[in-house]
Amino acid sequence: MLANGSLTVGGREGEIRRRIVEADLVDGIIALPARLFYSTAIPVCLWLLARDKASGRDRRGKVLMIDARDMGAMLDRTHLALRPEELAEIAGIYHAWRGAPVSEGMSQKPYADVPGRCCAVDLPTLAEHEFILAPTRHVRPAEAANAAPDFAEQFAALRRDLLDQIDRAAALDREIADALARVEVP
Incomplete structure (x- = not known):
């Protein structure tokens, strides 16, 4: 409890979340896009729980965070669906995280954090973040994909294009x- 008598961040829900995390029951959290379910338009998170995090790949003391909010394709104006390849990507990340065997003919890559998609977070880090389990708080953005072009370079290219178009317009x-002038008027 805080000095004013209230519970920590999240109230009773925050206390329950803290206890579940400290008991090392949370294996992974997957942030899904909005409009995925017919009953709600808000984004949701899947909680993957495991009592035995030592089987397969030892995951004790860590939680996998997957940010899949950018996935999916619109089915209609209000509903979205994950594509088969996106589902396979999410499942592949989780299988690699667990060190679980995969279907025959599919190669298993060892788990690795992927900026913009997933990361493993240890329990002390979760405690620092007041046990908030939002992947958006822990998954680093993909820097190369999200890097804005240099303004000076972009402006210079636009200026060159505009001057070329002005020259072409004058020639036309x-x-x-x-x-x-060559047209003869009768």
């Missing part, structure tokens, strides 16, 4: 004037 105006 001269051609039109020459063509009109």
Whole structure:
């Protein structure tokens, strides 16, 4: 409890979340996009729980965070669906995290954090973040994909394009004037 008598961040829900995390029951959290379910338009998170995090790949003391909010394709104006390849990507990340065997013919890559998609977070880090389990708080953005182009370079390219178009417009105006001068009026 805080000095004013209230519970920590999240109230009773925050206390329950803290106890579940400290008991090391949370294996993974997947942030899904909005409009995925017919009953709600808000984004949701799947909680993956495991009592035995030592089987397969030892995951004790860590939680996998997957940010899949950018996935999916609109089915209609209000509903979204995950594509089969996106589902396979999410499942592949989780299988690699667990060290679980995969279907025959599929190669298993070892788990690795992927900026913009997933990361493993240890329990002390979760405690620092007041046990908030939002993948958006822990998954680093993909820097290369989200990097904004340099303004000076972008402006110089746009300026060159504009000057080229002005020159081309002037040349076309001269051609039109020459063509009109050759027209004989009866």
